Amino acid sequence: MNQLSQWRPDMNDPLPLYQQIEAYIIAKIKSGEWTQGMKLPSQRVLAKQFGVNRSTIVAAMDRLVSAGMLEGNSGGGTRVAGDGEVDDLTLHDSEGIQPSSSPRKHWNDYVEEGMHYPNLPLVQTINRMEFAPHMIRLGTGELSPSLLPEQSMRHLFSEIASSLDTVPLSYEEPLGSLQLRRELCLELGRRGINASPSNVLVVSGALQAFQLISAGLLERQSTILLEKPSYLYSIHAFQSAGVRLAGVPMDAEGLQASALARLKQLRQAVLLYTNPTYHNPTGIVMSEARRTRLMQVCDQIGLPILEDGAYEELWLDHRPPAALKARDTSGQVLYVGTLSKIVSPGLRIGWIVGSERVIERLADIKMQTDYGSSSVSQLMAYHWLHSGYHQRHMEQLREQLRIRRDTMLELLQQDWHDIATWQKPTGGFYIWVTLTGGCSLNKLFDRALSAGILLNVGTLYDRGASRQLRLSYAYAPIEEMKFAMGKLAELIRMQG
Amino acid sequence: MNQLSQWRPDMNDPLPLYQQIEAYIIAKIKSGEWTQGMKLPSQRVLAKQFGVNRSTIVAAMDRLVSAGMLEGNSGGGTRVAGDGEVDDLTLHDSEGIQPSSSPRKHWNDYVEEGMHYPNLPLVQTINRMEFAPHMIRLGTGELSPSLLPEQSMRHLFSEIASSLDTVPLSYEEPLGSLQLRRELCLELGRRGINASPSNVLVVSGALQAFQLISAGLLERQSTILLEKPSYLYSIHAFQSAGVRLAGVPMDAEGLQASALARLKQLRQAVLLYTNPTYHNPTGIVMSEARRTRLMQVCDQIGLPILEDGAYEELWLDHRPPAALKARDTSGQVLYVGTLSKIVSPGLRIGWIVGSERVIERLADIKMQTDYGSSSVSQLMAYHWLHSGYHQRHMEQLREQLRIRRDTMLELLQQDWHDIATWQKPTGGFYIWVTLTGGCSLNKLFDRALSAGILLNVGTLYDRGASRQLRLSYAYAPIEEMKFAMGKLAELIRMQG
Numbered sequence: 005m006n007q008l009s010q011w012r013p014d015m016n017d018p019l020p021l022y023q024q025i026e027a028y029i030i031a032k033i034k035s036g037e038w039t040q041g042m043k044l045p046s047q048r049v050l051a052k053q054f055g056v057n058r059s060t061i062v063a064a065m066d067r068l069v070s071a072g073m074l075e076g077n078s079g080g081g082t083r084v085a086g087d088g089e090v091d092d093l094t095l096h097d098s099e100g101i102q103p104s105s106s107p108r109k110h111w112n113d114y115v116e117e118g119m120h121y122p123n124l125p126l127v128q129t130i131n132r133m134e135f136a137p138h139m140i141r142l143g144t145g146e147l148s149p150s151l152l153p154e155q156s157m158r159h160l161f162s163e164i165a166s167s168l169d170t171v172p173l174s175y176e177e178p179l180g181s182l183q184l185r186r187e188l189c190l191e192l193g194r195r196g197i198n199a200s201p202s203n204v205l206v207v208s209g210a211l212q213a214f215q216l217i218s219a220g221l222l223e224r225q226s227t228i229l230l231e232k233p234s235y236l237y238s239i240h241a242f243q244s245a246g247v248r249l250a251g252v253p254m255d256a257e258g259l260q261a262s263a264l265a266r267l268k269q270l271r272q273a274v275l276l277y278t279n280p281t282y283h284n285p286t287g288i289v290m291s292e293a294r295r296t297r298l299m300q301v302c303d304q305i306g307l308p309i310l311e312d313g314a315y316e317e318l319w320l321d322h323r324p325p326a327a328l329k330a331r332d333t334s335g336q337v338l339y340v341g342t343l344s345k346i347v348s349p350g351l352r353i354g355w356i357v358g359s360e361r362v363i364e365r366l367a368d369i370k371m372q373t374d375y376g377s378s379s380v381s382q383l384m385a386y387h388w389l390h391s392g393y394h395q396r397h398m399e400q401l402r403e404q405l406r407i408r409r410d411t412m413l414e415l416l417q418q419d420w421h422d423i424a425t426w427q428k429p430t431g432g433f434y435i436w437v438t439l440t441g442g443c444s445l446n447k448l449f450d451r452a453l454s455a456g457i458l459l460n461v462g463t464l465y466d467r468g469a470s471r472q473l474r475l476s477y478a479y480a481p482i483e484e485m486k487f488a489m490g491k492l493a494e495l496i497r498m499q500g
Numbered sequence: 501m502n503q504l505s506q507w508r509p510d511m512n513d514p515l516p517l518y519q520q521i522e523a524y525i526i527a528k529i530k531s532g533e534w535t536q537g538m539k540l541p542s543q544r545v546l547a548k549q550f551g552v553n554r555s556t557i558v559a560a561m562d563r564l565v566s567a568g569m570l571e572g573n574s575g576g577g578t579r580v581a582g583d584g585e586v587d588d589l590t591l592h593d594s595e596g597i598q599p600s601s602s603p604r605k606h607w608n609d610y611v612e613e614g615m616h617y618p619n620l621p622l623v624q625t626i627n628r629m630e631f632a633p634h635m636i637r638l639g640t641g642e643l644s645p646s647l648l649p650e651q652s653m654r655h656l657f658s659e660i661a662s663s664l665d666t667v668p669l670s671y672e673e674p675l676g677s678l679q680l681r682r683e684l685c686l687e688l689g690r691r692g693i694n695a696s697p698s699n700v701l702v703v704s705g706a707l708q709a710f711q712l713i714s715a716g717l718l719e720r721q722s723t724i725l726l727e728k729p730s731y732l733y734s735i736h737a738f739q740s741a742g743v744r745l746a747g748v749p750m751d752a753e754g755l756q757a758s759a760l761a762r763l764k765q766l767r768q769a770v771l772l773y774t775n776p777t778y779h780n781p782t783g784i785v786m787s788e789a790r791r792t793r794l795m796q797v798c799d800q801i802g803l804p805i806l807e808d809g810a811y812e813e814l815w816l817d818h819r820p821p822a823a824l825k826a827r828d829t830s831g832q833v834l835y836v837g838t839l840s841k842i843v844s845p846g847l848r849i850g851w852i853v854g855s856e857r858v859i860e861r862l863a864d865i866k867m868q869t870d871y872g873s874s875s876v877s878q879l880m881a882y883h884w885l886h887s888g889y890h891q892r893h894m895e896q897l898r899e900q901l902r903i904r905r906d907t908m909l910e911l912l913q914q915d916w917h918d919i920a921t922w923q924k925p926t927g928g929f930y931i932w933v934t935l936t937g938g939c940s941l942n943k944l945f946d947r948a949l950s951a952g953i954l955l956n957v958g959t960l961y962d963r964g965a966s967r968q969l970r971l972s973y974a975y976a977p978i979e980e981m982k983f984a985m986g987k988l989a990e991l992i993r994m995q996g
């Protein structure tokens with residue numbers, strides 16, 4: 005494999021390094037130059053030869069392992085598994101390197117070790133750029149600061165200050181504050197979901213729920229099914245726990261339930277993650293019929309469902325069909341919710357609803373992860389839901405989001421009609437736009453960035469979505485939105 | 501290995517099941533009945549044969565692997581490695597079970613899967629019992645509710661309500677709120693530690709710091725050195741990430757720095773965790789001379805230090821020697837602090853101080869774990885430190901803790917002088933008591949529990965500490981402390 009040492013990824017290519025490496029290896033395998041069973045050098049050696057961080061190699065290899073092209077083996081390093089058609093690999097996360105004799109170490113040497121993936125380079129850029137001043141964030145999955153209930157929260161602070169309740173400053177119970185869980189059960193009831201406080205675990209946002217589920221309920225190397233595209237592809241909550249993702253195609257009614265039995269069998273999948281209502285990033289709402297069908301299929305084939313209800317309450321035109329969890333009579337559905345998209349992401353309050361056994365196991369892991377969520381956040385969340393602020397806020401919020409959505413649709417109609425297609429969303433934050441011309445998303449991202457516009461490109465949510473953008477009408481001020489939509493149309497036309 | 505099927509752990513034995521299984525396997529190996537290289541049945545099969553949960557088997561095996569008696573191999577299951585004298589094993593976390601063909605699954609089936617360990621059964625009991633009414637908690641590592649600054653926090657709420665600052669409701673920056681990090685740098689400065697905001701990561705308590713460090717900086721199967729006994733043995737922050745622990749003996753001046761070079765070499769250790777000031781559970785303060793020596797040794801052998809300063813500010817008689825981090829000129833020390841032991845555990849605010857590269861890597865993992873700590877907690881923590889509440893509170897707190905410590909010392913002198921030995925702590929929460937008679941800690945724990953007293957037994961912190969108790973003077977009301985100390989002396993005498 006000495007020919008390896010000739011090639012290096014191009015630092016100036018907008019394609020991320022790990023994708024260049026991935027493409028390089030795919031080419032070697034597909035061309036037959038690298039044959040099945042052939043052993044690759046260790047990650048460390050590869051990193052050195054390619055002149056990149058080890059984490060970059062890990063990112064590339066992992067995608068190739070998921071694709072069935074490489075195969076890890078703790079004894080003998082990584083091998084070529086096949087050309088990606090075969091799926092039943094045995095993968096191990098070790099790379100078979102024996103520790104050398106007691107090297108001198110400094111903390112900085114550890115930055116590339118650790119089994120947790122770094123964020124995707126593009127996501128790191130976005131995370132950083134979100135805090136750059138004067139950046140217009142046209143894809144951000146967050147409420148604009150002007151839509152956050154600052155004033156009401158301030159009132160809450162003074163109500164708490166003058167109330168006679170004790171301010172909880174101790175560690176909370178493993179499941180979270182009881183008064184909050186009671187209040188959440190009422191809120192869930194309004195969504196058609198029956199739960200008692202012992203079925204609810206308070207978590208620090210939905211993201212932590214995924215973290216706990218992957219650490220607490222899944223074995224390394226198991227595979228979960230999910231919509232393609234999906235929010236989960238843009239983060240590493242599951243992948244860092246060694247869990248693999250396998251996409252289920254979607255249509256206008258949501259994920260294709262008919263594909264599940266085959267995919268489950270083929271990928272030995274252990275669960276289905278779905279975001280059925282105002283799906284991130286497509287905005288699609290799973291239809292009533294599809295929900296019924298999905299519940300049937302999953303029950304028949306014994307595939308547990310992880311339902312993400314993050315955007316559920318953000319309906320703009322009419323209420324969406326009831327959650328899957330509202331239809332669940334046998335404990336087939338684990339439901340995750342959050343205050344992040346409807347009240348405040350900063351509070352970091354989310355919840356998991358499931359059977360007592362599952363909730364207890366997750367609570368145990370949660371105690372070992374951070375000893376529970378902030379008691380002050382839990383207190384604020386309780387008062388927020390309890391005192392009626394929430395209902396009033398939701399009405400105002402829907403009103404504002406409706407205006408924003410309609411504005412963005414008008415702008416699309418006006419400036420983009422000949423360069424893109426899209427569907428009108430009925431709730432949530434997003435418009436999933438497909439560009440009709442052949443335009444490089446990476447170039448567009450960079451040019452938009454130079455023009456002060458931060459984009460969420462489709463490839464974050466599906467490697468194949470190379471002509472899509474996730475636009476969000478929730479974040480940028482309307483004036484900025486107008487400017488940015490025009491500017492962006494220009495940039496796209498330039499590349500055309 | 502069919503003889504296995506004869507034996508089962510005794511459900512009525514107070515010794516936890518996993519410890520019984522561990523003892524059983526040790527006996528088999530030590531006696532030579534099971535020889536090196538011999539292959540054990542899979543975890544699933546063992547669980548069935550012993551009539552226990554798979555997590556119990558995992559807990560037992562892992563301790564045996566750490567002890568060098570078993571060896572995991574992803575291809576061929578678990579094997580007998582030796583009699584515990586040899587240390588350089590290659591361990592893998594898989595157990596070589598191939599997925600069977602597409603089984604029907606329900607969420608409840610996953611409760612025993614997942615790579616994260618359950619809490620130790622004893623810790624689970626303690627976690628649960630801490631919320632039982634009328635329980636006297638004589639070992640709890642927390643401030644009594646009466647020592648928490650309820651009144652001042654209430655004032656803070658109204659100050660925030662009437663201030664003109666915006667209430668932060670959005671996601672925070674990856675490193676945490678800048679105003680809080682600035683304030684923490686001032687606080688660190690008072691502790692002799694020089695840091696700028698880019699060296700500080702805000703975390704949800706020190707526990708989360710360990711979680712992030714093990715996921716972000718350490719490879720699976722690496723080993724860390726730590727004091728023996730140690731708080732880290734009672735939790736699974738590192739072990740669940742596949743990291744092994746190797747104890748360093750302590751004396752009255754702290755951990756024995758002279759043992760480090762050999763231990764590092766022998767165990768291929770990657771870092772040293774230490775809690776040098778008011779050590780949990782022994783209360784020991786590492787001496788000035790030992791700190792100097794430790795820094796020298798670690799610098800020489802290239803062993804990075806993870807310093808836990810959780811109790812540092814809780815000096816009762818005189819200020820302790822400066823933190824290791826205050827002596828660090830080369831970035832050898834990563835420092836962890838928390839508000840939990842001095843202000844409020846419920847706030848879930850801690851911090852990590854290190855080089856920018858390390859802090860950035862950890863921040864990236866933090867963003868992927870929970871998108872940052874609660875913005876409301878960060879706001880409260882900032883105001884708390886900034887407004888001078890903290891200094892006033894610390895003075896009162898030390899005053900109260902002094903009274904409590906002296907009371908507990910008097911009670912020991914009065915009721916325990918003939919059944920135990922101990923040292924007077926000069927700060928922190930704990931008195932580490934050694935029972936002089938031959939008394940079973942498990943029985944004592946159960947009997948105390950029946951008498952309404954919750955104990956933290958020594959074995960939680962060191963498997964070998966079978967005659968020690970960690971008493972805490974920080975939690976129980978003084979009247980309860982008096983009753984419980986008398987009652988406990990009685991129970992010990994009964995058994996002795």
Ligand SMILES: Cc1ncc(COP(=O)(O)O)c(C=O)c1O
Nearest residue numbers: 145209210211235284314342344
């Ligand atoms: C579908 C979906 N689920 C979950 C989350 C995570 O939200 P949080 O962790 O803030 O609750 C997001 C945020 O982007 C999301 O879009």
Ligand SMILES: Cc1ncc(COP(=O)(O)O)c(C=O)c1O
Nearest residue numbers: 641705706707731780810838840
């Ligand atoms: C030595 C030590 N470090 C860290 C912690 C964790 O504290 P927290 O996660 O609440 O900050 C504790 C709590 O028991 C402790 O004793």
